[in-house]
Amino acid sequence: MLASLSNALWAISRLAFGSALRRVLAIPLLVAAVYLLIALFTFYRGTYDAPEIVDLKFEEITTPISAHAIFTEQPEVRSGLLVIDGAHDNEFDTTEIVSLVTSLADQGITVDFMGVPTGFGGFRRMTSTDRLEMLETKLRQAGGLVVISPREPYSEAEQGLVGRFVEKGGRLLLISDPTRNQQINTLAEEFGLSFQPGVLYNQVDYDLNHHNIFVQDFFADPVTDRLSQVAFYTAGAIRSGGPALAYTDGNTLSTLVEGIEPFYPLARSSQDNVLAVGVITFMTPPQNTILDNG
Amino acid sequence: MGSSVFFFGYPGKPKIAVIEIPFTVINDRSSFEIGAMLDYVRDDGSIKGVVISLNTPGGGAGPSEELYFEIARLREKKPVVVMMEDLVASGGFMMAMAANHVMAKPSSFVGDVGVILSPLPSIIPSRPSDREGVTGPFKLEGGSRRHFVTMTEQLRQAFARIVLSERGGKLRTTKNEILEGNLYTGVEAMQVGLIDSLGGQTDAIAKAASLAGVANFDLVDVNTEVSRVFNQKLERINGPVRFESGLSGGFGAAEIFALLNGATAGVSDETSTLLRDLIDGDSGSLLTLPPPGEASAPSPPMRCPTVF
Numbered sequence: 001m002l003a004s005l006s007n008a009l010w011a012i013s014r015l016a017f018g019s020a021l022r023r024v025l026a027i028p029l030l031v032a033a034v035y036l037l038i039a040l041f042t043f044y045r046g047t048y049d050a051p052e053i054v055d056l057k058f059e060e061i062t063t064p065i066s067a068h069a070i071f072t073e074q075p076e077v078r079s080g081l082l083v084i085d086g087a088h089d090n091e092f093d094t095t096e097i098v099s100l101v102t103s104l105a106d107q108g109i110t111v112d113f114m115g116v117p118t119g120f121g122g123f124r125r126m127t128s129t130d131r132l133e134m135l136e137t138k139l140r141q142a143g144g145l146v147v148i149s150p151r152e153p154y155s156e157a158e159q160g161l162v163g164r165f166v167e168k169g170g171r172l173l174l175i176s177d178p179t180r181n182q183q184i185n186t187l188a189e190e191f192g193l194s195f196q197p198g199v200l201y202n203q204v205d206y207d208l209n210h211h212n213i214f215v216q217d218f219f220a221d222p223v224t225d226r227l228s229q230v231a232f233y234t235a236g237a238i239r240s241g242g243p244a245l246a247y248t249d250g251n252t253l254s255t256l257v258e259g260i261e262p263f264y265p266l267a268r269s270s271q272d273n274v275l276a277v278g279v280i281t282f283m284t285p286p287q288n289t290i291l292d293n294g
Numbered sequence: 295m296g297s298s299v300f301f302f303g304y305p306g307k308p309k310i311a312v313i314e315i316p317f318t319v320i321n322d323r324s325s326f327e328i329g330a331m332l333d334y335v336r337d338d339g340s341i342k343g344v345v346i347s348l349n350t351p352g353g354g355a356g357p358s359e360e361l362y363f364e365i366a367r368l369r370e371k372k373p374v375v376v377m378m379e380d381l382v383a384s385g386g387f388m389m390a391m392a393a394n395h396v397m398a399k400p401s402s403f404v405g406d407v408g409v410i411l412s413p414l415p416s417i418i419p420s421r422p423s424d425r426e427g428v429t430g431p432f433k434l435e436g437g438s439r440r441h442f443v444t445m446t447e448q449l450r451q452a453f454a455r456i457v458l459s460e461r462g463g464k465l466r467t468t469k470n471e472i473l474e475g476n477l478y479t480g481v482e483a484m485q486v487g488l489i490d491s492l493g494g495q496t497d498a499i500a501k502a503a504s505l506a507g508v509a510n511f512d513l514v515d516v517n518t519e520v521s522r523v524f525n526q527k528l529e530r531i532n533g534p535v536r537f538e539s540g541l542s543g544g545f546g547a548a549e550i551f552a553l554l555n556g557a558t559a560g561v562s563d564e565t566s567t568l569l570r571d572l573i574d575g576d577s578g579s580l581l582t583l584p585p586p587g588e589a590s591a592p593s594p595p596m597r598c599p600t601v602f
Contacts, residue, residue, distance in 0.1 A: 046507030
């Protein structure tokens with residue numbers, strides 16, 4: 001650019017030193033050229049070099065897929081009655097536990113819901129007196145009790161009833177996850193168990209979303225027998241005075257706990273017949289078909 | 295005297311444009327308005343560099359991506375510096391990634407990389423009705439819950455790709471850490487390489503000028519200029535205008551675009567009144583972006599709106 005400008009100036013100066021007429025015509029041109037040159041150097045210090053266009057290659061983004069497994073089991077036929085609590089404004093829908101109920105029925109276990117069904121998959125709220133009475137009646141006949149995310153706390157009388165039920169050999173299964181409003185610890189703490197509030201996540205290895213963690217480390221126990229890997233959806237950790245049954249890997253973190261430590265989404269209490277599970281939806285179709293969830 | 299005429303009167307004096315985006319949720323409307331300002335600076339040859347002063351919590355995925363691509367195109371012609379004010383989160387952060395240089399204040403809150411897709415369909419799909427004919431099992435909800443979770447993951451990866459590609463080797467943190475969706479202060483963002491420098495608006499203007507290779511420049515207030523052009527075009531419209539757009543109680547890009555282009559027919563009385571209220575109101579200009587409360591008015595309801 002500078003070379004062409006100097007050529008132009010040279011041409012103008014040649015004109016200026018020509019005839020008088022040319023000189024008269026050329027002087028304004030010369031002034032204009034000098035003006036433009038000064039302006040150029042006053043206002044412009046360089047040129048803009050646009051960065052290269054970034055190729056984002058969106059087409060290379062892959063669609064994540066889950067590892068489905070077909071669960072086959074020859075059910076061991078037993079008998080007995082299992083009660084599922086629906087009397088504490090429990091936050092679950094009967095369709096969420098359909099695979100659990102089916103599996104129990106396959107084993108010859110009778111499933112009875114404690115509560116008054118609404119017809120929409122939920123249960124009506126009950127007074128504390130009616131609830132206590134119903135709990136006492138049901139537990140008298142039952143061999144097992146399942147409590148899923150109660151929104152109403154267990155009263156001291158109810159805790160005592162369940163405590164005596166467990167002492168006599170009754171089995172208790174506590175299920176909840178940190179995404180639901182729940183008062184499960186009012187019962188769990190009676191057995192040395194505590195459901196932690198943070199949601200577990202894994203940014204490295206997960207099923208579709210970081211909240212869907214894989215668990216592949218299990219302690220030997222009849223419950224974890226034949227499990228090699230399960231996927232838990234929005235699970236929480238459990239603290240227990242008893243043995244943990246499964247623990248998470250080093251990439252799994254909690255939204256509440258800072259630092260890396262193993263979390264236990266599955267644990268027993270010090271009494272052998274109380275089991276706590278920190279996730280609900282792993283057994284909900286179609287998530288019950290992922291890995292060993294079934 | 296001569297030098298004053300020279301410095302102030304020279305017609306080819308370069309300009310640096312300043313676009314002010316006060317606290318704004320990025321939705322179709324604000325994206326259209328910001329887009330109009332970007333068009334203005336792109337088409338004005340005397341504007342050699344652009345500073346976008348940005349304050350946004352993010353917004354819709356589509357409008358945020360639109361602005362990202364618009365700024366990326368503008369960057370091919372002239373340098374763009376984004377000055378992050380109090381908050382530049384999510385979709386706003388995506389938009390800022392297209393700039394040549396990203397600047398924040400030490401106390402700015404920036405980042406929040408990620409996507410929210412809500413509400414997700416319930417795990418158990420709704421029951422089909424024998425009173426309704428639908429052509430596919432997921433026609434009503436758009437897919438199963440797991441399908442939507444899969445889509446969320448794809449959008450997350452797409453956002454990550456933008457941040458990683460644009461920041462490239464400047465990043466001093468991992469992809470997973472960015473994707474946690476944290477907000478960073480300006481100081482932290484500088485430390486992890488999510489922004490280029492800390493400073494104020496004067497620094498941003500100086501940086502734009504430096505990138506453009508200009509000195510002794512004028513500043514252009516693009517918000518004022520664009521609303522002036524808009525008002526001039528609107529003044530040419532005489533008499534009632536009619537536009538059967540089917541919109542009720544609101545107006546969209548089509549109406550504004552029609553008015554910007556001098557259309558004299560086709561806009562309903564209701565829409566025309568709304569537009570005039572905006573022009574004659576306290577704001578004095580359509581292109582003065584609305585305050586937080588009004589700006590966050592949700593877009594028309596969708597089954598699963600995607601939000602950055």
